[in-house]
Amino acid sequence: MSSQPASLLVIFGATGDLAQRMLLPSVYGLHRDGQLPPYFRLLGTARSELDSAGFRDMVAATIEQRVPEADRDEASLRALLERIEYQPAALGDEDSFAQLTERVRSMRDGDVVFHLSTAPRFYGQICADLARHGLADPGTRVLLEKPIGHDLATAIEINDGVAQSFDEDRIYRVDHYLGKEGVQNLIALRFGNALFEPLWNARHIEQVQITVAETVGVEGRGDYYDDSGAMRDMLQNHLLQLLCLTAMEPPSQFDPSAVRNEKKKVLRSLRPIGRADVAGHSVAGQYTAGAVDGKAVPGYVDELGRPSRTETFVALRAHIDNWRWSGVPFYLRTGKRMPRRCTEIYLQFRAVPHSIFAQAGANVDPNALVIRLQPEEHIELSLMSKTPGLDRNGLRLSQVSLDLDLHEEFAHHRRRLAYERLYLDAIEGNGTLFVRRDEVECAWAWVDEIFDGWRHAGTVPKHYPAGTWGPSAAVSLTERHGHSWRE
Incomplete structure (x- = not known):
């Protein structure tokens, strides 16, 4: 933990899409609830030639547009705007960057958090420029957005570049899924209840499924997405982080080193899916024209405007070769233009050894x-129960669910954006819910083998109509082993 909360948050890319959708509303939420230090200030920077007044107007408009009316408070907004300033700067323009760093110094009164909401290829240069101007001292830390690289080699290059200026314990790599209430509740469910942990292993669990399904297409991000695809955009980070939290051993305590050490062990235990295995353990797909929620939508190549072999869907059958999980398949899938938006983890327990019925x-x-985890946080335990009524042949059974509806149970708690948790932790110097360098590089090493297998086999994504659960090969991926996707 840092010795004191940061007094200043500097957002690079403060006029961009992520800042508008997530970052600025999150800062407002923390401010409104009194979670920010009393001396806290925010400095926005980007290439846009705004002054502080213009940026405050933009922030006010963003809050009005993005924050639900019930959560908006005019007095809180006015007080937040008084904490906000803006300084334009362009990478490679020494004069503008010097003015930015001078502005940082004038606003600084303690620790500083730099959030690089920019393209990852700029991370090394921005950090080097900050260091050259004396702003990479022990009282500073830096937040990096995913993707950290395009593969293992570029991830190492980016990490090396940032590491020249900032020590590892001051580098906070963001995976915003780790800021979600549902993801943190997974940790609480596993390690705060004696009921589950004795059953959380291969002796009692038959299979695990992790699904991140989106109904949207590329939404104007075609060039980025076509260079990325579902594997790099979602599976390498979000799904593997969920896998780690589901499968990791109990950490000795809830702190950055202990939690991240256990996650790394999971990644290192993942069985490689190489050239000999990709055909039987992976499926790549790409959506064609179809219908989502009853509305006709175009195919991926139609949205992109050119031919493409980029996958918009990926499904994997993974194994964790360690004592706890030996023999248990972990089915991972993510895709765009699915029938419904859904992020969930499904654990199927083994059948009773003998049925007396x-x-x-x-x-x-x-x-x-x-x-x-989304669109609503919800936990459901399926159990067998007697079906009400009389039956001379014996008991009739039905599957029933014990539900923990988090929104009903905690209705008086405001639903928070993931970045509220992440910003609060970064400001206070707590790296537990951020991703360490070795995690990122282990994940890339595993994913790169799959890409190598696809290239060697000449794998072309199989088509699936928008509004379906992916190619038929994804169904075969589970059913040939006696399992079925939960849909």
Whole structure:
């Protein structure tokens, strides 16, 4: 932990899309709830030639547009705007960067957090410029957005560039999924309840499924997405982080080193999916024209405007070769233009060893635990129960659910944006929910082998109509092993 909360947050790319959608509303939410230090200031910077008054107007418009009316408070907004300033700067323009650093010094009164909401290729240069101007001292830390690189080699290059200016314990790599309430609740569910941990292993769990499904297409991000694809955009970071939190051993304590050490062990235990295995353990897909929520939508290449072999869907059958999970398949899938928006973790327990109800024709379905992260946080435990009524042949059984509806239980708590948690932790110097360098590079090393296998096999994404759950090959990926996707 830092010795004191940061007094200044500097957002590079403060006029960009991420800042408008997530960052500025998150700062407002923290301010409104009194979570920010009393001396806290915000400095926005970007190439846009705005002055502070113009930037404050933009922030006010963003809050009005993005924050629900019930959560807006005029007095809080006015007080926040008084904390905000803006200084234009362009990378490579020494004069403008010198003016920016002078502005930082004039506003600084303690630790500083620099959030680089820019293209990752600029991270090394921005950090080098900050260091050259004396702003990479022990009282500073830097937030980096994903993707950290395009593959292992570029991830190492970016990490090396940033490491020349900032020590690892002051580099906070953002995976915004780790700021979601549901993801943190997964940690609480596993390690705060004696009920689950004894069952959380290969002796009791048959399979695990992790799904991140989106209904949207590329939404104006075609050039970025076509260079990235579903594997780099979602699976290498978000899904593998969820996998780590689901599968990791209990950390000794809830602190940055302990948690991230256990996540790294999971990544290092992932069985490689190389050239000999990609055909049976992976599926790549690309959506064609179809319908989502009853509305006709174009195919990926139609939205992109050119032919492409980029995958918009990927499904994997992964294995973690360690004592806890040996033999348990982890099915991972993510895709665009799916039938519904959904992020969830599904754990199916093993069947009872012997059913005493079989002679009466009653089926005993396996128990299952569903941890839903979005669109709503929800936990559901499926159990077998007697069906009400009289039956001379014995008991009839039905599967019922024990539900923990987090919004009902905690209705008086405001639903927070993920960046509120992440900003609060970064300001206070707590790196537990951020990603360490070795995690990023382990994840890339594993994913790069899959890409190598695809290239070697000449894999072309299989088509699936928008509004469906991916190519038929994704169904075969599970069913050939006696499993089925939860849909």
